[in-house]
Amino acid sequence: MRLNKGIVALFIIDILFVWFSIGSSYWFRFYGDFPAEYKLQMLQYAGISTIGFGISLYYFQLYRRAWEYASVEELLSILKAVVIGGVLSTVVAMLVLPERVPFSVVVLSLETVLLLVGGYRFLTRILGLRSNRNAADPILNNVLIVGAGNCGTLIAREIRNSASGMKIVGFIDDDLKNYKLHVLGIPVLGTRDHIPMIVKEKDIKEIIIAMPSASRQQISEIVTICKNTGVKLRMMPRLNDLISGKISLNRIREVSVEDLLGRDPIVTDLNGIMNYVQSKTVMVTGAGGSIGSELCRQISNFKPSKLLLLGHGENSIYNIEMELRRKFPDVSLETIIADIQDRERMRSVFEETLPQVVFHAAAHKHVPLMERNPSEAVKNNVFGTQNVADCADEYGAERFVLISSDKAVNPTSVMGATKRIAEMYIQSMNALSQTKFVAVRFGNVLGSRGSVIPYFKQQIIEGGPVTVTHPEMVRYFMTIPEAVQLVLQAGSLASGGEIFVLDMGQPVKILNLAEDLIRLSGYEPYDEIDIKFSGIREGEKLYEELLTDEENITATHHNRIFIGKPSDLNRHQLELEIKRLQRVIADDSSSIKTVIDQIVPMYEVVVS
Template sequence: MGKLSNRNRMLIILVIDICIIWVAISISYLFRFNSQIPPFYESQMLVFALTTTVICGSSLAFFRMYKRMWQYASIGEIIELAKAIILGLVLSYATTYILSGERVPLSITSRTLELMLLLMGGSRFLWRLIRVNRTKKKELANHVLVVGAGDCGALIAKEIMTSNSFTGNRIIGFIDDDLHKRNMQVYGLPVLGNRLQIERLVQQYQVHDIIIAMPSAKRANISDIINICKLTGAKVKIIPSINDFIKGRLAVKTLRNVEVEDLLGREPVMTDLEGIANYVSEKVVLVTGAGGSIGSELCRQIATFNPSALLLLGHGENSIYTIEMELRTKFPTLQLETIIADIQDRSRLDEVFRRFKPQVVFHAAAHKHVPLMERNPTEALKNNVFGTKNVADCADKYKVERFVMISSDKAVNPSSIMGATKRIAEMYIQSINTVSETQYVAVRFGNVLGSRGSVIPRFKEQIAAGGPVTVTHPDMVRYFMTIPEAVQLVIQAGSFAKGGEIFVLDMGKPVKILDLAQDLIRLSGYEPYADIDINFSGMREGEKLFEELLTTEEAVSSTQHERIYIGKPSQINRAELELQFKRIEKVISEDQASIKDVIEHLVPFYSHVS
C-alpha cells in the first residue's frame, strides 16, 4: 500500500472528525431522552450538529490539528486537541442557542464534550499505534543498543522509533550505570544493565549498532565505554556534543562515528580568554606556514580574538587560498592579508615585515616528515634552521612584541635530522631572546591527530582500501593530541611568555601505535587480522621507539595552566652558536655525512650512523 499524501491524510482525518461529531451528539441526545427524542429536540439536535461541525471543524483547523503528524504525537498535541474541541463546542453551544432560541441541555453538552475528546483523541492514538506496529512488522535488519538512559538517550530512542528514515532499526534497550534506572523502562524499552553488560548483550541480541548518548559525561568516562564497545564488533556512534543537546540541535542524523580522538579520553582545554586577548586582540598577527594543519588551525582560533589584521604566510598557494576562503566566510569583517613567500628568502621576509609590521608572530612553517628529511638533510637545514633564523631575525629587526615557535618532541635527544633541526631552531630563538626586545618562546608537543602525512589518515586510507595496515614496529609508542587542543594550548602558552622559555604541553599518556591501528580497524567495523591484516614494515630512518618531551638537562616547572609546563632554559653561547651556523652554511651543499657531523657537534644528544 502506497504512502498517503498529506492532503489525502488531512481529508481522511477531517471526515473521521465530522463523523465523530455527529455520533457524539446523537448518542448524547439518545442517552438524555432514553432513546425517544422529542420532535423539538430533534430539530435542535440537527442545528447543534451542523453548527458544531462548522465551528468545531474551524477550531480544529485554527489549532492546526490537520497539519500535525500524529505518528509523532505527544502530550502537547493532545492538550492542543482538547483546547480546540472545548473552544469549538462552547462557540457551537452559544450559536445553537441563538439560532434555536433554546439552550442545549448541559447534560447533552457535557456528554458530547466527553465523547468528542475520547473519540478524537482515541482515533489519533490509534493512527499512531497502527503506524508504529506497521513499522515493527517490517523486517528489522539492525538491532540498536543505546548507552545512556537519560534525556539524550530518550530523545535518540524516540526519533529512531518514530522516524521513517530508521525503519530498518530496532532498539533493544538501554545501558546505564545508574542503579536507580535498573529494570526501569524508557518509551517501553528496558534498561538492561550497566556498561559491564555491553559485551554480553551485543552477543545475546546480535546488536549491529551501539549509540553512546551521554553528552555531559567526562571524556575519560566516554573513553572507557568506547574501549568496551570496540571489542564487541558492533558499529559505535556518538552524539556530537553537549552544546548540540542544549541548543536543541540533537537528532539521529547528527550522530557521528566514534573517532580515535574519543579514545584519548582528554577533557576539553580550559583557556584564559582574557589573557590571550591581551596579546592578540587589536594586534597585527603573522602566521607562517598558515596553510598547514597547525598553521591553519592557528588562523581559525586567532581570528576569534579579533586581531586588527591577520597575515597568512605560506609557500603553497592552494593551501593558503583554502584557508583564506574559509576565514573570509566565517569572519567577513576580519582584515586578512595572504602572502605567498618562502621563509628561506630573507629579502622577501624583510619586505613583508617592513610593509605589514606584525606585532605577534606564530612560526609554524617547517619540514616535519622524519624519513623525508633524513634523505634530504640540506632542505631540513634550509627550512627548519635558516628559515626560522630569517623569521626570528626579522622579528627582532622590526621590533615584534612576541614570537611563538611551534616545536616538536622530536627535538628532545633527537635521533633524526628533522628533530635535530628543530632543536637547533629552539636554540637560536633562545639565544636571540637574550639580545632582543622581542619575547621569543617555543612550544613543544608531540603528534597531532589528523595532521597531513600523519599516521591516522594513512591508516584510514589503508583500511578503506581493504588493508593491510602498515605499522613500523609492534612496540612503537607516541604522544597524541588533537589539532584544536594543541593550538589552543599554543596560543595560551604565548600569553605566559616572558622570553626564552620552551613550553611543554601535557600530552597525556603515550599511545601504542599498534593499539591505535587495531582501534581504527575496529571502529571501522572490521576485526584486526581477520578482516584487515596488520603488517610490520620495520622502523624508518631517524625514528625512535618512543619520544621524550624534555632533555636530561631540562627541568620543568608548572604554569598557571594545568596542561602547560616550562622547560628550564638552556645556557646557550650566542657567539659559539653563530660560529656553528657559519660552519653549517659552508657544508650545507656537501655530502650528508659532513652535514650530520656538524649537526652532531652542535646538538650534543644527536647521533647518527655514518
C-alpha cells in the first residue's frame, strides 16, 4: 500500500511537536538544569509518547481531514486526540518507568502538544482561505446576506471557501441583539429597514435571502424591500425543500413569483379523505400536461390499485411515466396513448380498463390560439369532454372530476366558452347518471406550460423588451401543487353536480408582476429592460371572474373551496345545441362562434 507523502510529512511534524513539547516541559520544570536521571526518563517518556500520541492522532482521523475547511468538529477531534494520547502515554509511563513522570511535565507537555498540533492545522486552514481568495476573480461582487442565523452563516462560510467571485460585505438581521456583532468576522449591518441605505453605501451587487424557515409573508415583505434597490436577488429554498444539513451555493435559487404573492402556500392535509382513490382504478386524461402530471404525482401517494395515464402526446406521457416509476415503484401504472376526440377509441379504453375515478384534465387552454382555431377548441374541449363523460357513465365510474377554468365564467373567448359548455354537459349528465359528475374551476397556475411567468423570464434573459398586453390586466395565480391539492380535496366533497370554485387569493396586476421580475433579475424596468404594451389579444379579459351572475356561492368545510350552484339546465336543449355544433364544425369560424353564443349567451361574439 502506497503511503501518502503529505500524511507521512504531517505525522513526522506531529511527532516532532511531541518531542519538543516533552523536552521543553522538562526544561521549564527544572529551569534548564535538571538531574541526569531525568534525562533518561525524558527520552523514555518521549518514546512512549511517540507511540501513544501517534495511535491517538491516527484513531481520531487527524490525517484524513481537509484542514482548509476545518470547523468546530475538527477542533474537538484535536482536543480528544491530544488528551487521550497524553493520558495513554502517562499511564504506560507509570507502569514501565521506575520513576514517576512529574505531574507538571505531563500537564505542560499536554498543553504544548495541543497548542502546536492544533495551531499548525488551523494555520493551514488560514493559508488555504487566503489562497482561495487570491485565486478568486479579482473583480468581486459585493454581497449582502439577509439572515445571520445558521443558514446565513453556512452560506457565508461556503462563499469564503470558494472562488465564487463574491465578497460578503455584511449580514442583515432583524434581531436587534445581533446588531453590530460580527459573524465569521463579518459585521451585522442592520435590520431589513437598513437594506436600501446599505446597498447604496456598500455598492451591493447581490442580496441573498438566507431565511429558509421564514413564512411566505415575511419573505414577501423582505423581497418587496429588496426589489426596489435594483440589485440581483436570490434566496435559499424553503426549509422543507432542503436536504437536512446540506446547504451549498448551488442550492441558492432565483427569487420566484411565488415569493411575491405575499401568502404562505396552501397546504391541504389529504390524509383521511383520499379513500375515494385508494385501491381504486384511477384515470387521468391529459396526464402529460402541467395539471395532469401533478395529479398523477399526488394520487400516487395514496396507493391506487392502478393509475391510468391517458394522453395524446407520447413524449409527455413517457416522461411522466418514467418519473412515476422511479418515485413510486409500487404503484401499478398503465400508459394509454389516445385522443379523447376519438369516441370509439375512448369506449374501447374504458371497456378494457373500467376506471372507477376519472380526472379529466385534457383540454386546449391557450386563449388566442383557440380564438383563431375555434373548431379545434370545440372538438377537444366540448366533444372530447362529452366522449369521456359518456364513457364514464356507460362503464360505471364512481366519480368524474372535470378540470375547468375561471375563463368559463362570463366568457369572452372561444376557449372559455367551450369550457363552460363542458361544465354544463357534465352537470346535465349528473342528473341522469349513477356517476358523480363535478367540475373544479380555478385561475392561472404558476409555471404551467405557456403561462406568462416563463415567458417573461425568457424575455428578460434575451434582454427585453417584456411585453404586457394591457397596464390594467389582472389575474389570479396559484401554484400547480396548490391547485391539484384542492382539486383532490374537492373530489372528496363531491355529491354530484357541483362546480367547485377554488379561492385563488388576491388578484395580481400583470404589469406589477413584470416589473418585479425585472427588478429581481437585477435590472431596472423601463431603463435597462423595457416594457411594451402589445394590446389585449383576441378573447382576453382585463380581469377574470370565478362565478357567473346566477351562481350562488356556498361554503364547504374547507376554507379555500366553495360551491357555485347554477340554475337548472335543459338537457334536451343542450343536446340539440351540441348537435348543431357538430354540424357546423367544418364551417367557418363565425358560424361556430354563432352557435357557441346560442349555447352560452354571455359569450360576446366578435366577428372579424
